[in-house]
Amino acid sequence: MNRRAAWITGTFILVILIGAGGWLAYDKLLRHDIPVYASDIDQFKYGSIGNDEANGLPYLIWRVLPTVFADHLPGPGGYASVGFLWEPGRDHSEAPIGFSHARVGFERMAINCAFCHVTEARLDANEQPKYYIGGASNTVNVLAYQQFLTACARDPRFNADVLLPAIEREVPLSFVDRLLYRFLIIPATRKALLQQGDQFAWADKRPTWGPGRIDPFNPVKFGMLKLSDDGTIGNSKMQVVWGLDARNAIRANAPLHWDGLNTSVHEVVVSSALGDGANAKGIDWNTTNRIEHILRTMQPPPSPIKTDAALVQRGQVVFAANCAECHAKDGARTLTAVPLAELGTDPHRDAMWTTQARDTYNNYREGYDWGFKSFQKMDGYVAETLEALWLRGPYLHNASVPTVADLLEPAEQRPRSYLRESTTIDQDRLGFVTGSCDPAHPPKQGFCYDTTQPGNANGGHLYGMTLTAEDKRALLEYLKTL
Ligand code: HEC
Ligand code: HEC
Structure with missing residues (x-):
């Protein structure tokens, strides 16, 4: 082979090798x-x-x-x-x-x-569980x-x-x-x-945290926003995310998240994706807008629990007198934050969201101008409407009260600890079936929720306490239909 032919062959092989290498790099890595x-x-x-x-x-x-x-x-x-x-x-x-x-x-x-936004539930322990999309996860740990x-x-x-x-x-x-x-x-x-x-x-x-709970914003504060550890505890229950347009129909710019930390559905969707590890390079706006549309329009699942019509009717009256102000669609305080001093539920989740976190997030520009401007700081927790309440246990923002029946009792009479292990609905007390447990000797299976831990307190929300036993039963029956 003369030099010229060797040179041509060499170049040819080199081009093939670079091409193959490029193809491999593309195929395997890009x-x-x-x-x-x-x-x-x-x-x-x-x-x-x-x-x-x-x-x-x-x-x-x-x-x-x-x-x-x-x-x-x-x-x-x-x-x-x-x-x-x-x-x-x-x-x-x-x-x-x-x-x-x-x-x-x-x-x-x-x-x-x-x-975090799918609930597993069944009415009977022998049934196949169903998955309710847009509900709050009750299983994922x-x-x-x-x-x-x-x-x-x-x-x-x-x-x-x-x-x-x-x-x-x-x-x-x-x-x-x-x-x-x-x-x-x-x-x-x-x-x-x-x-x-x-x-x-x-x-x-x-x-x-246990199943169905996370600390939603401390990972963002200490990671993405690079704030220093302030010792706060944000443990909170996952939320239902259906019907977000219906919330805004009740109150324009209704505050989102347990403590109402943002008023824009769009910003909450985008910041949720960022919190879960998305970034400017990875976000596809078509998909993000589609998720937002799904959350805005998704309907809560109707209650499958069989109820006594007469009792429900009486319960509706009790609800109107004692609860509607904060939980009915036309309630004067529905979808507003009730201050902690008045509400009395665990303060930790509220304290986790600081004014510094608010300001830093509103100015967050990493890789992209996200345009956040609706992060805010409120006092207390938002009073939500109660649709599909049957699927939303354990109750309160920190999941500290296992059933609605317990929530209607004074704090001292609510369970000090409970075993979270089942996705079967407690049709009697409303919530998921729970067992009892001793936090000092937690069982291997299930999560023993200890209300004496910081962030887990089960006090406050003392509404309907003075109702008669019959009125409470009627109210509970009505709440089962939502
Ligand atoms: C790792 C669990 C987790 C993931 C993943 C997650 N969320 Fe959430 N989400 C939560 C928790 C917990 C809350 C309640 C947090 C709080 O305010 O304390 C919440 C609250 C919300 C709310 C507020 C609902 C209301 O009524 O105020 C919206 C909206 C929401 N999430 C949307 C999303 C979207 C969109 C995604 C995906 C991009 C997402 N979430 C991914 C755990 C999660
Ligand atoms: C003054 C306003 C107010 C009144 C009155 C009120 N609530 Fe509430 N409710 C709230 C707030 C705020 C929360 C959220 C508290 C938290 O999570 O710490 C809440 C939470 C709840 C929850 C838990 C929801 C969930 O997803 O975990 C239930 C159930 C509930 N209320 C039922 C009732 C019933 C039944 C009555 C009437 C006896 C009532 N509430 C009266 C403000 C009110």
């Missing part, structure tokens, strides 16, 4: 395939909120962690032990409700709104999931020699994928999880 679902409900359950790249876990690692590190989970059953829900017919290797399974370079699993991921990353077994064989027992990998996982994806995932664990260390110093 290619985006983020599913968009035809139905709004599927989009809500499985669609991406723009956090796949910034916060998504590599799917194959996510899939084998519960097998390799079963000892770090709070119970048997893999991710079901931290309350993830799969619809009937879906395998546990597929996305549970509340996860987007998308490809951003490689396949990733990232949480979405349904992670976000802190336990977070702590599980941290424990995995801190475990010396989190390495390619252990994880790759576990992955290949489930899914065969190509030679290139094996190299990518060994030298890039597994070490980078471990590093990211360790960092995340360190960023979450503040949560270890506070009372645990």
